[in-house]
């Protein structure tokens with residue numbers, strides 16, 4: 080269940096946009112020039128740099144260090160809205176790796192700087208601190224060879240470990256980039272958090288300095304270049320309620336909900352761009368011989384296209400109000416006021432960014448140089464926010480093989496080549512930050 084602090088309330092037929100998501104914030108003025116510079120994939124100046132090669136070698140030889148970080152950070156609980164203990168430890172580790180001005184912002188994000196040596200693009204390099212697991216969940220990690228079992232071990236302790244290992248390898252090889260790299264642990268990436276950490280970053284002054292955004296989330300070697308948007312609502316029908324026999328003749332909230340679900344289940348959506356909908360939870364009623372006073376459904380709508388998502392949302396808003404009107408009309412003599420309350424659970428903007436985009440090409444070429452073909456795709460991650468604002472952004476996997484993300488039996492297997500994940504990330508961030 081979602082915490083009520085995260086539910087934004089609006090009542091009646093008013094269209095709801097509790098969170099002003101799609102305010103167009105300024106993209107760094109030199110972004111297009113930087114994009115042009117990155118268009119050819121990984122520049123030779125980075126790929127041939129002996130210090131970069133040394134950093135990549137360190138990431139392979141010191142793979143055990145990366146895995147130790149992954150396990151130990153994962154054994155600190157980080158439930159939604161309660162990431163502070165893990166955040167404090169992550170801050171300490173970034174400081175220990177020599178990053179500058181390491182701080183925790185007012186939303187709870189951890190930010191550490193690796194200053195560039197000259198003029199160059201600023202690269203924000205992030206992973207998320209939060210898990211989906213509630214307080215009290217056992218977060219002990221079990222290790223058997225390369226296989227680890229633990230809640231959040233892949234999503235996103237892997238990403239956090241990638242950040243730490245890259246910071247360490249760049250330092251030990253004394254890698255110098257032109258632009259600054261910001262190492263960031265974000266809060267609130269998972270459902271209940273509704274991207275609150277990254278939203279804060281892109282609505283605070285730091286946004287003006289971000290030229291590229293990369294988040295490391297989960298496992299494998301895939302690249303997320305497009306943002307799946309989502310609109311999630313809780314719809315509640317309310318009335319006075321009464322006895323099923325004695326009060327017969329009044330409009331019934333559960334019947335209104337039934338009408339709404341019947342309508343919603345007939346929604347037509349495009350297959351391409353992939354657009355989906357589902358009623359995930361229904362609740363309500365007190366007993367078989369009562370007319371309920373309240374009932375609700377939680378609705379999830381997603382799309383790769385912001386336009387398709389908005390079209391779907393508009394149809395949905397209309398249907399749930401039609402259901403209300405029809406249930407009222409069914410009992411014209413009912414004195415009971417039947418009403419609707421729509422709570423916004425979460426709004427994540429969608430955004431398209433072609434595979435040909437320079438930042439995507441850098442990622443694909445960097446993978447290729449490690450002998451890996453990285454598949455591209457659409458997902459819902461911290462990158463949704465920068466992509467929707469027009470800031471070049473990707474989410475990359477952290478290497479290894481993950482199973483059962485968000486489940487109690489989540490595993491991460493480092494396999495024979497898990498270290499390629501940190502190597503890939505290191506190549507991308509150094510290529511984007513630029514080298515002389």
Ligand SMILES: [Zn+2]
Pocket residue numbers: 207234235268296297
């Ligand atoms: Zn994640």
